[in-house]
Amino acid sequence: MTDDESARLRAQLEECIGQPTGSGGPSDAPDEVNLPMIRHWVDAIGDHNPVYLDAEFAATTRFGGIVAPPAMLQTWTMGRPTIQGLRERGGAPSEVGSRMLSLLDAAGYKSIVATNSELEFERYLRLGDRLHSSTVYESVSDLKTTARGTGYFVTWVTTYVDDDGEVVGRQRFRVFKFKPADAAGATS
Secondary structure: OOHHHHHHHHHHHHHHEOOEOOOOOOEEOOOOOOHHHHHHHHHHHOOOOHHHOOHHHHHOOOOOOOEOOHHHHHHHHOOOOOOOOOOOOOOOOOOOOOHHHHHHHHOOOOEEEEEEEEEEEOOOOEOOOOOEEEEEEEEEOOOEEOOOEEEEEEEEEEEEEOOOOOEEEEEEEEEEEEEEEOOOOOEO
């Protein structure tokens, strides 16, 4: 890639910062925060804190009632899987439309690996809360070389709000979009 092409790509990537990651607007939770989903979560995770399931116990706590495990934040607005074409998409359960990731794909940075996720909680969710989320690109690193290859760390942030517009939490998610290093250690 020439210096001009690199500069043009960098400018295009910078234009994506603050922009939505997908084609639509906010994601609305299909259901309110509810006891059956909490029960499934705590059974799957094995976190049986009584404040999540025992109404009598939860009423005696600072919460005054049942609350959802904070780590469930993302589950309330997750889209349902799109099964049709699953194999053709390489196993991804839902469609992802993204200008920044498409720009990187077109520039040859076609491999991707999730590197980390950070959750931030403003308050516990209560039964009956209905969440809405919106996701924007927060940052893109300079070109980096790692053992996996050469590419860019891309971070997006999802902000979760309740029906009153009160922020209840955020999730930052970071991926590395890269050109894999070949067996000799050089990048392709």
